[in-house]
Amino acid sequence: MMKNAANVAVTTAKQSYQIELDYSESSIEKIEEILNKIHEQYLISKDDKGFYGLTIMYAAYLGEVFKRSKGFGFWRKNHPTFGKISFPFYKNEKECFFRSTGVLKES
Numbered sequence: 717m718m719k720n721a722a723n724v725a726v727t728t729a730k731q732s733y734q735i736e737l738d739y740s741e742s743s744i745e746k747i748e749e750i751l752n753k754i755h756e757q758y759l760i761s762k763d764d765k766g767f768y769g770l771t772i773m774y775a776a777y778l779g780e781v782f783k784r785s786k787g788f789g790f791w792r793k794n795h796p797t798f799g800k801i802s803f804p805f806y807k808n809e810k811e812c813f814f815r816s817t818g819v820l821k822e823s
Contacts, residue, residue, distance in 0.1 A: 718791040718803055721776035739784050779805035
């Protein structure tokens with residue numbers, strides 16, 4: 717699911733923002749550019765419809781960049797602390813990343 721979301725991020729970036737994403741570490745700067753554009757659009761429209769989907773898409777893309785560049789990592793659904801429908805990216809069995817909380821080390 718998250719790999720598909722990352723692929724949708726690539727397509728959306730190209731179609732909506734004319735930005736090419738290639739899963740390289742340098743493409744992370746392009747994600748910042750896209751997020752800035754989304755923020756600018758929000759400031760004008762005050763419409764947050766679709767934001768949750770966008771956060772999932774671009775978080776998925778960032779996780780896939782990490783996985784491809786570092787050669788490890790995986791997604792796991794339904795984290796015990798963050799609940800059902802959470803999709804944290806795990807660096808290993810003990811460390812996972814969340815978009816709002818950084819790294820969580822589990823005991």
